[in-house]
Amino acid sequence: MTPPSSPLKSNETPGQPGPEEGATVLDAVEAFHRRFNVFPSEAAYTAVVLWDAHTHLLDVFESTPRIAFLSPEPGSGKTRALEIIDTLTPRSMFTTDVSPAALFRSVCDPDARPTVLFDEVDTTFGPKAGGNEDLRGLINSGHRRSGVVHRCVGDGSTQTVQAFPVYAALAMGGLGDLPDTIMSRSIIIRMRRRAPNEEVEPFRERTTAPEGHALRKRLAAWADSVRGTLQDSLPEMPDGVTDRPADVWEPLLAVADAAGGHWPERARAACVQLVTAAKANDKGSVGIRLLSDLRDIFDGAERMLSAELLGRLAELDDAPWADLDGKPITARALARMLGDYVTADNDPIKPRNIKTGSKSSAKGYYASDLADAWLRYCRPPAPQGSATAATAATAQVRALFPVADTPEVADTDPLPAAPAAAQL
Structure with missing residues (x-):
């Protein structure tokens, strides 16, 4: 007995095989x-x-x-x-x-x-x-x-x-x-x-x-x-x-x-x-690499002096900061690179005066100033929920860093100091 023929697929024609799977x-x-x-x-x-x-x-x-x-x-x-x-x-x-x-x-x-x-x-x-x-x-x-x-x-x-x-x-x-x-x-x-x-x-x-x-x-x-x-x-x-x-x-x-x-x-x-x-x-741009390295160096600190940041950056073995254009990164270069990014208030990131003693101060950076750039440009340091639109600097810093016990220092920059709530 002749077996029934298989029905033709829509893209087949009589006498021709259909396309392969x-x-x-x-x-x-x-x-x-x-x-x-x-x-x-x-x-x-x-x-x-x-x-x-x-x-x-x-x-x-x-x-x-x-x-x-x-x-x-x-x-x-x-x-x-x-x-x-x-x-x-x-x-x-x-x-x-x-x-x-x-x-x-x-x-x-x-x-x-x-x-x-x-x-x-x-x-x-x-x-x-x-x-x-x-x-x-x-x-x-x-x-x-x-x-x-x-x-x-x-x-x-x-x-x-x-x-x-x-x-x-x-x-x-x-x-x-x-x-x-x-x-x-x-x-x-x-x-x-x-x-x-x-x-x-x-x-x-x-x-x-x-x-x-x-x-x-x-x-x-x-x-x-x-x-x-x-x-x-x-x-x-x-x-x-x-x-x-x-x-x-x-x-x-x-x-x-x-x-x-x-x-x-x-x-x-x-x-x-x-x-x-x-x-x-993905190594990212040199700016994003700098932001990421700074986030790791801050590691919960509220503020750090530029001199300490430069020393810590130069110590990173797999980073370019010890030999940037033939010489270690300088405070001027650090300020110039960070100046391309802005704070949560849309102001350029720049060094501020930080008291180091009763009558002395030195330039440095606050985590609250860097937090918005960290949130926007750096991958999360650990698995967490996806980031939403940026909030105030206080919320960003607290989301990224735990409260740290740091030496008491005062901001003597003529610009207004960061709000007390944002200084962890």
């Missing part, structure tokens, strides 16, 4: 990466595979995360990662050097935009390179589908300003770190050299590339089958993933949800792990 395709892409790449964690494999897949679906997402393979030393597998991605992504453009004009012209046509694979990016943005602000601005703008750059078009006095789209997927490989604005838009994969027991297959362009291209066709076919369902998708974010990290991970989580199987769970676990690692490795 997404989880099956992503599993095959992951297996392909594992043959040639040694990534530092399972989360990295998950992120890279989802990133590969999302490049086939750029038109349905509002943003595209950059992915950056970074390492402290060469020979850590960054280029090999990009070479494998090169075989899996649409219209890939592999480069080690590109001018802003060339990149702009490459990505400004939405119907032919490439997947940009930018190796040795440290030579463009590293400490020995120039600012390359035009290129950095273009990379940052291209993170959003709405991203454009403006150019003058025309001849002579008849020129007009025209907006050109620059939305495109971008993967990078390089030594060290990237500018903060690019890092915040990127999934960071911290590569390392292979250990003796970590083996990979040799990469051969003639034989490996066709295998990758076959997988690329499978990815493209699956992407076409789910494109309609991904329009305006809003995947659920893991707890604590908000703001820019949520923008970065939203397309990858949407791809994982569409693929099904074990990918939604893996994607969210990878998201939490890599976002947490990125925050832990």
